[in-house]
Amino acid sequence: MSADKSKFTEPSMANxxxxxxxxxxxxxxxxxxxxxxAWLVPGAGHxxxxxxxxxxxxxxxxxxTWVLGFALGGGHVVYASFAPGDVRWHYVLQAGVGAAALPxxxxxxxxxxxxxxxxxxxxxxxxxxxxxxxxxxxxxxxDNADEVSAWYARHGAGYEMGSWYTMIAGLLNxxxxxxxYAGPLAIPISGRKKEPSEDKAAEDYALLDS
Amino acid sequence: xxxxxxxxxxxxLPLIVxxxxxxxxxxxxxxxxxxxxxxxxxxxITGFMTIIFVILYGIGLVx
Numbered sequence: 001m002s003a004d005k006s007k008f009t010e011p012s013m014a015n016x017x018x019x020x021x022x023x024x025x026x027x028x029x030x031x032x033x034x035x036x037x038a039w040l041v042p043g044a045g046h047x048x049x050x051x052x053x054x055x056x057x058x059x060x061x062x063x064x065t066w067v068l069g070f071a072l073g074g075g076h077v078v079y080a081s082f083a084p085g086d087v088r089w090h091y092v093l094q095a096g097v098g099a100a101a102l103p104x105x106x107x108x109x110x111x112x113x114x115x116x117x118x119x120x121x122x123x124x125x126x127x128x129x130x131x132x133x134x135x136x137x138x139x140x141x142x143d144n145a146d147e148v149s150a151w152y153a154r155h156g157a158g159y160e161m162g163s164w165y166t167m168i169a170g171l172l173n174x175x176x177x178x179x180x181y182a183g184p185l186a187i188p189i190s191g192r193k194k195e196p197s198e199d200k201a202a203e204d205y206a207l208l209d210s
Numbered sequence: 211x212x213x214x215x216x217x218x219x220x221x222x223l224p225l226i227v228x229x230x231x232x233x234x235x236x237x238x239x240x241x242x243x244x245x246x247x248x249x250x251x252x253x254x255i256t257g258f259m260t261i262i263f264v265i266l267y268g269i270g271l272v273x
Contacts (some may be wrong), residue, residue: 022240060230
């Protein structure tokens, strides 16, 4: 009895993960695992699913954008800080690229532990790894010269653009995560794609009429 | 005259390439369709940004 039951459930479960797009069959395998891998390393979910061309495109495009942004900002644009006066909301988007942004969490926690009740960084505190993805020393205030204003002064527009590049890379990876989980998006982003679908609808109606 | 150096526009190039290709690849599986979609997206975004630029530039001349 249990053997018969498995014959029914296994093929249907397997079919749920096989979709057809552009005439190609895609086996999404374990969707949740694929989505997690896609978040951890952009494109890794697609490699897991055997979609090597798209996986390569994603890893190159997204990580290149992220690394370029990181370099433009002098390595200071990605840090996790949610202290009063220095709420780095950018990090929420930057963390979309997964593992590449995770060292910032460790550095952020180190800074949190080494911040006193007055919101000042403890004397003598030096961040790990030469300050890689470390938050600025506190306090941070828009009205006074601090470490953030020094970074701005040193890198100019690069600091601003670096923040944008890294945020956009994180946002793009959200699309990639979705693609790994459910396959390509069906919604066209421009009206251009409506023409063929309207033609196809007309063909379908013609077939129904005949 | 632009208030900033035109070389700042170079920041736009890597972004448009990356965004267009990722947009195309998250909507298709076929490589040629991905490239077609990417080209369309790049043209659309560039056109949209150009319109915004012209409007802001015009406002800048008037004010």
